[in-house]
Structures are given as C-alpha cells and as structure tokens.
C-alpha cells in the first residue's frame with residue numbers, strides 16, 4: 360500500500376487559519392443537519408498528568424470516516440516536546456481503504472483555535488476589542504491567530520503561571536501584530552477585568568477564571584479543561600453565563616466546567632442554551648443583549664480532526 364502521510368510541517372504550510380475556520384463552519388453546519396456521526400472519545404489514563412485518547416467520527420458529506428489517536432502529556436515541555444502528540448487516520452466510506460494519515464499535533468492546534476473563532480464570531484459582541492489569554496502555550500498562539508480574524512482586537516492581556524512566561528509570550532508576538540497592545544499580567548484578575556473576549560487555555564485542574572472578575576457583555580471560550588475532574592471556571596462564572604457547548608454528549612460527560620456547578624446544584628441541566636451547530640444554523644440565539652456573558656465550552660470533537668485531515672489529504 361502506498362500510504363500518504365502529512366507531517367506537521369506540511370500541514371502548517373497547507374492549512375491556514377482562515378481556511379480552517381471555514382472548514383469548521385462546514386463541520387458544524389453538517390452537524391446541525393445531523394449528517395455527522397461523532398462518538399465520545401475514549402480516554403485512557405496512562406500515568407499522572409498523561410492521557411491517551413481515541414476519537415472516532417464518520418462524515419458522510421465528505422465520504423470519509425476516521426479517528427484521531429492522541430496523547431496529552433502535560434509533562435512533555437520539560438523534554439522539549441508539545442503536550443499533544445498524535446495522528447489522524449482517514450478511510451474511504453466507499454471501499455474502506457485508508458486514504459492517509461496526518462500529524463495530529465498540527466491538526467489539534469489549528470482546529471481548536473478555529474472552532475473558538477467560529478464560536479466567538481457568533482457569540483461575542485461585534486465591538487469586542489480587548490482579549491485575554493489565560494495560558495501562554497500552543498492554544499494561546501492559535502487563539503491569538505484565530506480570533507484576530509473575526510474581531511478587531513486592539514489589546515491583548517496575557518496571564519500565565521509565571522510573569523516571565525506571560526512576558527515572553529507578549530515579546531514573541533508583538534512584532535507579528537503591531538496594531539495590538541500586548542500586556543503581560545502578574546495577576547489573572549488584572550488580565551480578565553477589562554476583557555471583551557476571555558480564553559481559558561490551561562490544563563489547570565482548579566479554577567483560574569472567577570465569575571466576579573468577568574465584565575457584563577464578555578464572551579468566554581473555555582478550552583483547556585477536557586475532563587469531568589478538571590475545571591478552569593468557578594461555578595459563579597458558569598452560572599452567570601449563557602452556556603453553549605460544542606456537543607451536548609461531550610459537555611454532559613466530559614466537561615468539568617459544566618459538571619462541577621451542576622453537581623453542586625448551582626446550575627441545572629437546562630443551563631446549556633444550545634450547541635454551536637444550533638447557534639450557527641440560527642435555531643438558537645447566542646446573545647440576547649450587550650450585557651449577556653456568553654460562554655463556549657470547547658471539548659474538541661473527533662469530526663473536527665477528521666474533517667481537517669480529509670481536506671488536507673484531498674489537496
């Protein structure tokens with residue numbers, strides 16, 4: 360078999376963020392029309408701070424099925440490796456043949472930022488100009504790239520566990536975005552207070568974002584906590600927000616940000632206003648006025664990965 364493999368480097372040269380946002384819009388539109396089969400991921404603990412995930416999906420509109428196999432080892436930075444490593448394998452729905460394999464690190468990185476940008480475009484106020492990045496890793500880079508494509512961002516505040524990391528992030532990116540003022544913050548609260556768009560992008564198991572800091576009208580992309588035992592937002596923050604998910608099943612089974620306040624009795628099941636597919640298709644209105652706090656709970660879906668890989672393998 361002549362197997363096609365696309366490396367991280369090749370993918371980064373082939374797929375730009377704007378194209379990826381368009382691809383993700385197609386995915387969630389097909390989702391709204393119930394044309395995609397997306398199963399919950401299986402997550403296997405490997406050791407403390409290390410998990411292995413299997414994420415399958417069938418996309419009839421693209422005539423493909425496939426799966427991402429991914430490790431999330433948050434200790435990897437000490438070894439000079441990314442925290443997320445993996446592959447996405449794509450098969451033909453026609454004859455079941457393996458069409459190819461793509462690097463999963465590159466796809467995970469770009470599609471996550473792209474989906475948050477899509478959610479932001481539908482949920483954040485049009486005049487959102489200030490953005491906060493909580494976390495300064497791969498997803499912070501991707502969210503900066505993605506959200507500046509959908510809103511005219513003029514100020515970015517950054518909070519990381521150390522001020523040195525926040526300063527380094529700002530220093531690294533300020534020349535690429537000369538129109539943006541970058542502010543590294545020592546306290547997370549200072550980064551959040553004035554932000555129109557807040558992105559939580561850390562593997563923290565306990566809240567880093569507190570509702571009392573969030574101003575009326577803000578939009579939150581909650582991206583980092585992808586298990587029922589971890590959360591980045593406190594219960595007050597979730598309770599104050601109009602909550603939207605990428606997928607109901609994922610949110611109800613995997614999202615600590617939702618499950619902690621639910622189990623504490625602070626919110627009920629009806630607190631989820633809808634999923635991104637329903638928002639995009641116009642079945643649900645994300646924002647009812649300029650004071651609403653909107654929140655997009657991103658768990659990351661297999662269909663996002665398989666759709667990206669299928670597109671790449673067709674090029």
Ligand SMILES: NC(=O)c1ccc[n+]([C@@H]2O[C@H](COP(=O)([O-])OP(=O)(O)OC[C@H]3O[C@@H](n4cnc5c(N)ncnc54)[C@H](O)[C@@H]3O)[C@@H](O)[C@H]2O)c1
Pocket residue numbers: 431433442443467468471494495496497498499519520524560561562563564567582583584585657658659660
């Ligand atoms: N929802 C999705 O689809 C999706 C996709 C990819 C990654 N993620 C998750 O998003 C998070 C960020 O991913 P990444 O690729 O940028 O990771 P990364 O390892 O590149 O960066 C992580 C950042 O979080 C900070 N951090 C680490 N531990 C922390 C803690 N306890 N408290 C506060 N900050 C802490 C680090 O200093 C760093 O700035 C991870 O939890 C990852 O699993 C979610």
